[in-house]
Amino acid sequence: MLRVLRSVAFVTYKEWAAYRSHMAVSLFVGPVLFLAQLLIWQAVFSARDTVGGLTLEQMIAYYGIIAVIQYAIFDFADWNLQMLIRTGKFLTFLLRPVSHRWFALSQKAGHRLLGFWLELVPVALILYFGFHVNLVPKHPVWAVISVALSFLMMFLVNYCIGLTAFWLTNAHGIRGMFHLLRDISAGVFLPLTFLPETMQKVLFVLPFQFIVYVPTRVFIGSYELGGITLSIPQIVGMQAAAVGIMWLVSELLWRLGIRRFTGVGA
Known part of the structure; x- marks a missing residue:
């Protein structure tokens, strides 16, 4: 399994390296979005010292850390899986001696390895030196572990969404709706502590906080x-327990969904 991971990740790295200019566009997207958030919160804090118990410096650090983490965990497993199922190309993976889930995770590893030096490092330097965002975690070891678990959680949650294509064939609509709900529930747009307490208690038992909110708070x-x-x-x-549970959920959905695969488009 480790040989498969290494081989697929290496091939994916080489494949995407040939189109690295596409990934380089994100060097502008991330900082521009952060700048927009910075301007909004500067206006909000102009009339007060704290919002939701956070100072302006802490708020800037929160969004800066999120920007960096998102580059580390970016995932397209849901799009890729639903495309394979819709076109029937998924049929070829049933004949391979390795599960598609492991293959997809290996692809993500190679893609994000390239993204690490092409996207994450440059953007982190821009935020650190250009906007003076504190990106140094208080607990470096725990922060690395948390981001690694976030990497897996993002993949598993997206993979489960991709698996809905076994029932829907084209899961494009549900993907768009899910991405919005996922980002809201993960604390991408607002810290989850800003939401009503009842909603916070609901989000506490859902897996989405472990994607972005938890690693960000571990950094802080x-x-x-x-x-x-x-x-x-x-x-x-x-977070580790939640990743284990999501792995079991993805296995259950796989076993149920594969029975419905008809090779449409093949």
């Missing part, structure tokens, strides 16, 4: 949601 050095405060080791442990 504290965690709180829905009136629940946990230490960094505790929340990272919960």
